[in-house]
Amino acid sequence: QKEVEQDPGPLSVPEGAIVSLNCTYSNSAFQYFMWYRQYSRKGPELLMYTYSSGNKEDGRFTAQVDKSSKYISLFIRDSQPSDSATYLCAMSAMTGGFKTIFGAGTRLFVKA
């Protein structure tokens, strides 16, 4: 069993839709939960991160962490064609030098 599971998609939605991206994990030591966005033929870039449980909002993006269920989500409101990318969840624990484990990534297509 992988430490982090993420549905690879692809996920195709019309412009303006609400997008929900999710990951599950098995290691209860994870405390930092991140979402990276990767455009085609580019390196990943950090979109947002959350420490421990709870929600975090940044513009059209909301990250949620439910540690009791070992489940994290990223919501994108009013999705735009420019949001078309691969979204990778990632997690770190304070032990082990904050080694980061990445999900496989979900490809998202937002159609105009």
Next chain:
Amino acid sequence: NAGVTQTPKFRVLKTGQSMTLLCAQDMNHEYMYWYRQDPGMGLRLIHYSVGEGTTAKGEVPDGYNVSRLKKQNFLLGLESAAPSQTSVYFCASRGTGFGTQYFGPGTRLLVL
């Protein structure tokens, strides 16, 4: 401020050939990482370094070697390339404590 740069951007090798991938960062980061990204597998850690002169194995280290002689550079070597090493290679760096990993643009390697 260039961030993280990788050289070369693309390379084709024949089985058994050797090569070195260069990663350079200008952010004075302590930690540097080499990942490979394959379809459906996400980012997998090959080797990493927690400071100048140090290296450590990641999840998939076999067939690769690394060196960190200078703080700003992290080299990934393939001594005898195999078709299974066809992949996109990403370098990343971050500062001490929890922090964003900054990724380079990637090197596409094809081994025939």
